[in-house]
Amino acid sequence: MIKSLKFSICIFVFGILLISCRNNHVTTSKSEAKKTGYYQEQYRPQYHFSPEAHWMNDPNGLVYLDGEYHLFYQYYPDSSVWGPMHWGHAISTDLIHWRHLPIALYPDSLGYIFSGSAVVDASNTTGFGTDQIPPMVAIFTYHNSILEKSGSNVFENQGIAYSLDKGRTWTKYSGNPVLKNPGIRDFRDPKMFWHAATKKWELIMAVKERIHIYSSSDLKKWTFESEFGAGIGAHGGVWECPDFFPVKVDGTNTEKWVMLVSINPGGPNGGSATQYFTGDFDGHKFVPDNTNIRWVDWGRDDYAGVTWSGIPGSDGRRIFIGWMSNWEYATMVPTTIWRNAMTIPREISLIGDKGNYVLISKPASELIKLRNQSDTLNIKTQSFIGEKEISTVGMSLMQIEMLFDFKLSDSGVDSVGIILENSLNERFIIGYSTVQKQFYTDRRAAGNSRFSKEFAGISTAPYSAGHALKFHLFVDASSVELFADDGRLVMTTLVFPSQKYNSLKMFSKGGATILNKAVFYDLQKVWN
Numbered sequence: 001m002i003k004s005l006k007f008s009i010c011i012f013v014f015g016i017l018l019i020s021c022r023n024n025h026v027t028t029s030k031s032e033a034k035k036t037g038y039y040q041e042q043y044r045p046q047y048h049f050s051p052e053a054h055w056m057n058d059p060n061g062l063v064y065l066d067g068e069y070h071l072f073y074q075y076y077p078d079s080s081v082w083g084p085m086h087w088g089h090a091i092s093t094d095l096i097h098w099r100h101l102p103i104a105l106y107p108d109s110l111g112y113i114f115s116g117s118a119v120v121d122a123s124n125t126t127g128f129g130t131d132q133i134p135p136m137v138a139i140f141t142y143h144n145s146i147l148e149k150s151g152s153n154v155f156e157n158q159g160i161a162y163s164l165d166k167g168r169t170w171t172k173y174s175g176n177p178v179l180k181n182p183g184i185r186d187f188r189d190p191k192m193f194w195h196a197a198t199k200k201w202e203l204i205m206a207v208k209e210r211i212h213i214y215s216s217s218d219l220k221k222w223t224f225e226s227e228f229g230a231g232i233g234a235h236g237g238v239w240e241c242p243d244f245f246p247v248k249v250d251g252t253n254t255e256k257w258v259m260l261v262s263i264n265p266g267g268p269n270g271g272s273a274t275q276y277f278t279g280d281f282d283g284h285k286f287v288p289d290n291t292n293i294r295w296v297d298w299g300r301d302d303y304a305g306v307t308w309s310g311i312p313g314s315d316g317r318r319i320f321i322g323w324m325s326n327w328e329y330a331t332m333v334p335t336t337i338w339r340n341a342m343t344i345p346r347e348i349s350l351i352g353d354k355g356n357y358v359l360i361s362k363p364a365s366e367l368i369k370l371r372n373q374s375d376t377l378n379i380k381t382q383s384f385i386g387e388k389e390i391s392t393v394g395m396s397l398m399q400i401e402m403l404f405d406f407k408l409s410d411s412g413v414d415s416v417g418i419i420l421e422n423s424l425n426e427r428f429i430i431g432y433s434t435v436q437k438q439f440y441t442d443r444r445a446a447g448n449s450r451f452s453k454e455f456a457g458i459s460t461a462p463y464s465a466g467h468a469l470k471f472h473l474f475v476d477a478s479s480v481e482l483f484a485d486d487g488r489l490v491m492t493t494l495v496f497p498s499q500k501y502n503s504l505k506m507f508s509k510g511g512a513t514i515l516n517k518a519v520f521y522d523l524q525k526v527w528n
């Protein structure tokens with residue numbers, strides 16, 4: 001009795017706290033963003049998504065409807081460190097220019113709103129809408145911190161909410177939670193999708209270090225189908241934020257299912273990262289092609305990435321966006337009023353390669369629109385050795401897209417790559433080592449790293465390059481994204497130079513390398 005009285009008092013206090021969160025955040029974020037000029041603070045990404053102010057982590061509820069891409073995200077509107085989670089919300093018609101919308105989902109007496117997904121329920125299977133107005137439905141994890149602190153194991157349960165006005169306002173389902181915790185501490189991050197072959201909704205979620213698959217006819221009642229993950233893939237930490245979708249293998253009629261599973265810690269270069277599996281799925285069970293560990297992105301700063309649902313078949317792309325940070329230091333990075341950004345949107349595809357299916361990530365084609373046509377620079381073929389400075393004639397190196405096409409002609413070459421440098425001799429290096437057969441990024445001396453001892457360091461990614469070596473780079477105010485060899489290998493890295501990088505060098509150590517061609521595009525700002 002006393003216990004339940006205490007519990008009710010806790011719930012009441014929790015409710016009051018939430019109401020005060022709700023009333024404060026909007027004015028705070030707007031006025032703070034204005035102090036330095038809108039999106040003008042040091043390290044503020046100029047063409048990546050970041051919230052106006054305060055804390056952001058995982059992308060959530062990615063769904064496309066009627067020309068709008070919705071991006072919901074883990075958001076704490078009262079501070080720039082993680083706290084009681086809400087779903088922030090933004091929309092875009094081109095994946096690049098985003099409009100901030102009011103918070104979509106607030107915590108309630110069942111808990112904080114953790115990560116999840118969204119779909120358009122086109123046939124109104126939920127009955128939340130009508131045939132004319134099909135509902136948008138979100139599923140998310142209710143994380144009840146009061147229950148967690150009380151020592152209970154069942155503090156994560158799944159709830160749903162729906163919108164009848166294209167995601168602008170949301171109503172939580174009165175029958176929540178729809179998927180109750182069976183007694184497992186980590187039971188979260190549901191991703192749901194329509195499975196055409198069985199004509200059912202399917203859902204996968206992260207359960208400790210496993211994936212559980214469920215099915216449903218109405219998004220409210222879920223039936224357990226199977227478990228995946230024992231003895232397969234990386235297990236250095238808890239599994240989180242899965243995604244699961246079919247992809248046609250390039251140039252064939254073969255369809256394969258791709259499963260993305262984020263893991264923290266246990267990434268290839270420490271902390272958070274996302275692995276993937278390919279295989280077959282019959283609506284009940286996922287049978288992987290192999291049990292190897294494979295990474296979506298080898299860099300330290302791409303986590304919890306998932307893909308949009310609802311993109312029309314006429315477009316046919318599978319578009320991914322990740323959270324551009326790492327739980328090892330995400331709460332400490334030296335930004336001021338906001339913390340953290342998303343990666344650029346990426347198109348995911350599969351190629352067949354020596355009996356394996358390999359995930360390819362390329363910058364979404366919409367990014368081409370950001371190129372300032374008047375500021376394009378082509379560097380001609382040349383052979384170089386040692387470090388060679390490239391003049392970028394006034395282009396900002398902190399807002400640039402660069403393509404380098406190298407030819408490894410000299411067998412003596414042991415490494416080749418690019419250096420971004422500033423007047424304080426801070427330098428960020430991206431290279432390929434022919435000796436170790438790996439790409440690497442080196443941010444040991446790239447700028448500010450005092451905020452966390454985990455930050456500075458070298459990251460590596462095994463890769464067997466042929467004679468041709470391509471680096472496609474997107475640099476923004478505090479990030480560098482590498483797409484190597486047409487998206488076969490990706491490395492996303494945060495950097496916090498004390499001053500902007502203003503010098504660009506190529507290097508070829510141990511012998512000469514031929515630069516076949518390099519192209520630079522000055523990129524536009526999207527936050528005005």
Ligand code: FRU
Binds near residue numbers: 057241
């Ligand atoms: C991943 C994650 C999710 C969880 C959310 C909480 O970064 O830990 O598993 O739902 O963040 O904010």
